[in-house]
Amino acid sequence: MKLSNQGNSLVVTGFTELSAGNAGEIREPIRTALTGTLSNIDMDLSQVQFIDSGGLGLLVALQKTAAERQGRIRLLNPTPRVQQILELTRLHRVFEIVRS
């Protein structure tokens, strides 16, 4: 997983799975990195081949983390598989999904 800054957004890339098994490993570095003027989180989902309810829970938790800093979370280029699960759980209406 890679973290980089773009303006006031923390960009998270380089992970292939969001699950109950690795949610902790992803959440903590993001929370730690979210300092200073950083308030938004951009999650690059273009490599994510698998997401489960634990992964969805992580996205919801990160949304709250960003909101505490008056920011928001954006989901970048989710794979069809992830998009399908987001739609299945109606979370595609909750998150801002960005395609480029």
Place this chain on the structure above:
Amino acid sequence: MNSPVATPPTRCCTLAVACDFHAIREAAGQVRQFLTAAGLPASEGDAWELILTEAGNNAVQHATASGRHLPIGLDVVCGSTVVELRMTDHTAGFVLPAVAALPAADSEHGRGLYLIQTLADSVDYLQGRAENCLVVRKKIAAPLASPTRDLAGQLAESEQTLQAMTEELASCYENLSAVFRFSAALNQPQAAEEFAAKWLGELLTIVEADWYVLRVAEAGAVGELRVFASSFHDGLERMTKLLLRTAGMTQVEVAATLTKQDEWFDAQTPLESADLLAALVRRSSGLAHPIFVNETLLGMLTVGRLTDETPFKAAQVNIIQTFADFLGIQIANDQFRSEYLRTQLLRRELEIASDLQRSLLPETLPQLPGFGLAGQFQSARQVGGDFYDAIPIAGGRLLLAIADVMGKGVPAALFAAIFRSHLRARLYLADRPGDFLSWLNRSLFPDLNRLSMFITAQLVIIDPAARQVRVAGAGHCPLLVTTPGGTPREIPNTGLPLGIEAEVEYAAVTQPLKATERLLLFTDGLSDVRGAGNQILGLDRLKQHLQRITNQSHTAVEMAQALTAVLKDFQGDQPPADDQAFLVFAGE
């Protein structure tokens, strides 16, 4: 069993997965590969990977402290039109909602079950005591081609034939498993034996064997293996039970339990002449396979041929072992379930009996002007049939009745209920309590006699206007009468208990009732209560306590409280072994 050509296109994947998220993810990946290899499209593989991960995550997250050390069982069966997942978890279990709802959008939890239900066609959850089983089924959009055609061309080679048989066995696994579950659910103790015999008969055909003996560990008898099923019909009498501690190493079955591995017999190492099996098969080759689960010996399957020249091939041994382990586990589960059912039923019976018993007692006791009446009831560990009643009758009088049905559980409580309804149906007989008891005996005798039960009872009619008390008893404890500063007096019950003989005449005693007198009607749970060192309170000590209480108390309620305290004090922390019931009547 059918020829391999007819093998149904069923494939199985069985895994035991460690109880952690990473192991679950890995297993989900494996199952996905297995399903893809079976010909499922990628989208279905995706769905199953997610279903399995969600189910597995729940099993990990909610595993009990001991369950965390046990593997999560995974069986995936891929048929031609449907895939079924069975996941065995060691959690406290949960109630599966018919339709799981999505949680609020800002909730971090609660989407797993929703995803499983949305992706699958059916979800069931079977709850057991030590483990539960989630069963998920999902239809295959485009039915798979039958793999039997591929096999048809390869039949010539015997090893491949055996392989096909192994697959067929795997396909039977589910049927067999279902049959056992059903038979356990129906609580038919014979079913497991019958099915074991049926399937072991099939095993003989598959591995070209001639005989088998399946033994199963006896519940509650450690170190004994009972013959559960066998191809031998005669000559089994001597070997019904294998006592592991006393039998020598001469028995191949005993040897296998000690070494915990397969023990072979053939031309080089024949069965010892002292071996009970040798009496049934002189020259034989085969093996004794001990069935262990978690270091516990469940049973022993011994399979052999009636020749010592051609031993089993490796694939055949493999089938025997698989079959044995599967059957052993099913039988152990079956016994476990039956035992569990029995304790459940017994507990339920006691609950019913206890409810029934309490429902018989009057909610409030009728009071006569100038007198007090108080009752106390304490049920035993094992519910019995103690009962009392107080009914106002004509002429401003009061009928007090107390009875003790000999027996425990629902039958005793039921008889108490019958006694109560008979009593209340014939209140006009209360003028003559002796005749009343005779009538009760006559009506209850046929049922009591048939069940070898009896009832002791006492009827007391209090007539305040006439200042009289009339008493009749049927083998019951005496009526105790006390006055403050006096000495206790007994009005004995001389008649036979109800249900001993069909026709009994009961005598009634009439005595004057002084305003200061107190009456105690009680069941033998009071006089026979056991205290420290298992000593019995006894009638004499009960009378002493009653006299002291009479001297110190003024009302029936105070007396009942004091008497309850005496009993509680005497028996300590232990709940009473027998029901305790009493009624106190006092002039106030």
